[in-house]
Amino acid sequence: MSSPQISLTTAEPADASSDAPGRGRLDITLVLSTGFLGLVVLLALFGPLLVGDPEEQNLLQRLAPPGSAGHLLGTDQLGRDVLARLVVGSRVSVLVGITAALLSGVIGSVIGIVAGYTGGWTDRVLMRLTDVQLAFPTLLLALAVIGFVGPGLWNVILVLGITGWVSYARVLRSEVISLRTREFVEAARVMGVPGHRIMVRHMLPNVTGPLVTILTLQVGTVILAEAALSFLGLGVPSSIATWGSMLSDGQLYMGTAWWLAVLPGSALLLTVLSINVAGDAVRDRWDPRTYTS
Template sequence: MTVTTPATTDRTAARTPNGGPGPATGSRSVVLRALLRNKLAVAAFVVLALLLVAALSAPLIAPYDPNTQNLLLRLRPPAWQHGGSGAHLLGTDQLGRDMLSRVVYGARVSLLVGAGAALLAGVIGTVVGLSAGYLGGWVDRALMRLADVQLAFPALLLALAVVGFLGSGLWMVILVLGFTGWVSYARVVRSEVLSLRSRDFITEARAIGVTDVTIMRRHLLPNVMAPLATIGTLHVAAAIVAEASLSYLGLGVPKETVTWGAMLSDGQLYLGTSWWVAVFPGIALMLTSLAINITGDALRDVADPKAYRR
């Protein structure tokens, strides 16, 4: 007996006897066209691509070391303002450090924390959601009650408590944000699995003796990847904002590591006289979060067949 899943069917249908594109290829082209029609999503994707390139090549494009201090140049305005200089396009901060270099290097930490926390939370939430939805019974009840308990605590407050107790650091922040963000993944995956576990291909797999772990890994997991990608994209933005909040409060990564949150914290005292110290990292944080959220919304719309079905 051959077990056929929706994913397997799509892959099989992608090949036609004459070698031409099949339904799967057509579906992918429809999805791509739907994304390209969304001009706002395309612009958001371009912004994210530029940020990623800037973060990866920060040592090459940043004009100065972000931690190099020069008190003789402290609080210099941006180049287009009176007193500014082309040597420091975005000005300098209270210690004479180049703002452009610090904003560029800050993107590395923000994107790393966002992606790392989303990946960790996604792995935990997927395992929990698959187990709860497929196994059901006391496993489902226990795991969902655990999720309810975590939801009873505000995520940022819980992260503050854990970081304050265990100590700060880049990897500690990623671990904390990852372990406090898995519930949304688990709930979505569980709901998808509950609708899939009674399908014929799951029943057939059980009938021929396929193990539960194999069914979850090979037959259920591929069918929940679309909502997982959407949630993961949105969670990256939430993790970036959470990291900035922790760094703003002095509980994030160490001070010697450049982060947008720490730059906002340093610049709040100079908003009235040297606005650029806080405004530029704030703009970078806002644009990054906005671009990620717009991209996530576009992926969600396209992942819903009703959004692009004609």
């Protein structure tokens, strides 16, 4: 009887990518998300040039279903083209989301870096101000301010920008506190570099990662907040089509014209979801230790 043969060949090393289950799925999701975001941005920039007037009414074609002649996504209760209104609504969402998030980033970065670097009573005062801001829900505070100053595109941007800086300040303060005892900061102090120059030239570049991550995720939060304000009639004026106002109008026709609420709701959901996926990818890019399979 022949003895069994023993193979002495060594197994090939496994692919490094196989050590992280789900990484391929994450990459596919990221590609789809960034592709959808790119489409939304392109529609916001050039879409209004390609579609008709979103406010043009035709009562003879009111509540036409998707696929109707001349109306790919149907019409609303006034005969207005839903596709044209979705495209214009994407412009409002992109503008408000990016502008308000940048405004919050500037305010929060200044407060966080100054508080973390200077310490002492300055840090205590700024952090107590942050605690006061945290005591008020952001959307409730925005509702109160908008109710006082009145609705409007730039009013919404200012309110959401001014009320959304807390997360930036708290995270960047923690980062700066860990940086201010580093050797390069101590060397700059010994050389007589002014504090404001150290904060701008040395602190700010070293907190870019957390700053970009928060900024990316904040855009989605702001878009949701703007949609909520428009849904309640306190956001962008009703003369401008927004996803929130379309949702508000469409809820009355859910039984007869589902597309009036489902289409803007889906656009809002997919946009915010794509932004969150992109934000997670940015976080993993700047800090690979946060990756989870």
